Amino acid sequence: GSGSKVIVVGAHRDSPGRDLSGRVCVIPAAIDNGAGTVTVMEMARVFAAKCKEFLNQNDYKVIFILFDSEELYLLGSEAYVASHSLSNVQYYLNFDCPSGYREDVAILSWVTDNKLSSATDDCSSRFALPMQKTFSNFCGYGCGDYVPFQRNGIPFAFPIDRDRFGGVCAGGLGGAGGVLHSPADNMGVVDVDKLAWGPKYGTCLLRNIIP
Numbered sequence: 614g615s616g617s618k619v620i621v622v623g624a625h626r627d628s629p630g631r632d633l634s635g636r637v638c639v640i641p642a643a644i645d646n647g648a649g650t651v652t653v654m655e656m657a658r659v660f661a662a663k664c665k666e667f668l669n670q671n672d673y674k675v676i677f678i679l680f681d682s683e684e685l686y687l688l689g690s691e692a693y694v695a696s697h698s699l700s701n702v703q704y705y706l707n708f709d710c711p712s713g714y715r716e717d718v719a720i721l722s723w724v725t726d727n728k729l730s731s732a733t734d735d736c737s738s739r740f741a742l743p744m745q746k747t748f749s750n751f752c753g754y755g756c757g758d759y760v761p762f763q764r765n766g767i768p769f770a771f772p773i774d775r776d777r778f779g780g781v782c783a784g785g786l787g788g789a790g791g792v793l794h795s796p797a798d799n800m801g802v803v804d805v806d807k808l809a810w811g812p813k814y815g816t817c818l819l820r821n822i823i824p
Contacts, residue, residue, distance in 0.1 A: 614668025614675060619701045620819065621676045621767075622656060623690065623758050624649035624708040625683030629794055641799040644774070644783040644792065646683075648803075649708035652811035653677050659816050671824040673703075680758050683709070690758035694765065704729070704822060705762035705769040708815060710782035713808035714774050714792075719743040720810055721781060722772040725750050725763075729770045732821030733814075740813045745775060772814060774807075 630640030641647070657677040660668070668674065680689030712720055720742060724730045730748050737744035750763075759769040773781050783792045783802060792798040 614673050616672035616674045618673050618703050620704045622706045623678045624653045626650045626679040627681050629684045640796050643800050643803050644714050645710050648713040652708045652711050655812040656815045673823050690761050694761035699765050705767045707759040707771045710774050711772045711811035712774050713803050714783045715802050715804040716776040717774045717807045718777045719745045719775045720772045721745045721775045723747050724770045726768040732818050736817035
């Protein structure tokens, strides 16, 4: 869209990895954060194909962005916020491990204002998504690309997967029962049907908060 009001939708595309001996290595990063990356890409595809007129009619523009170096203390999102005006940004939507882990039972979503909260309720009902909503200005995961936006007073939503063991983001760090940041974070742990939860929720959320 070409409107004056802006929503930023982001995910990080980097991932650190270590093998079982602790050596740094290249990993597939299917859930963290391949899942978030493809969620943002699919949302961008849908909005580009279906929603340009809707955005323009409501004076909105959506910026879809993939950040580098989230795992290195948010360097990408910090650089974005430092070099772009946020005066017209209404919301930031952050997709980091939003869905797709084969053990997932729900999406846990932090939301920070009433409009995001109502939109989350509608989207979880509309798509029968297993949603666990937390209405709070504090996110339980303290190092994500939402932080530079939150620091500047931008309301945000942050959906993240929750598995049947109570863990988030593919069960946590590899070596402790989870697959995060390890070679085990590969397509073998991905459930494609559950992966679809992320784009469905994200696209519906966007549609609900505009205007």
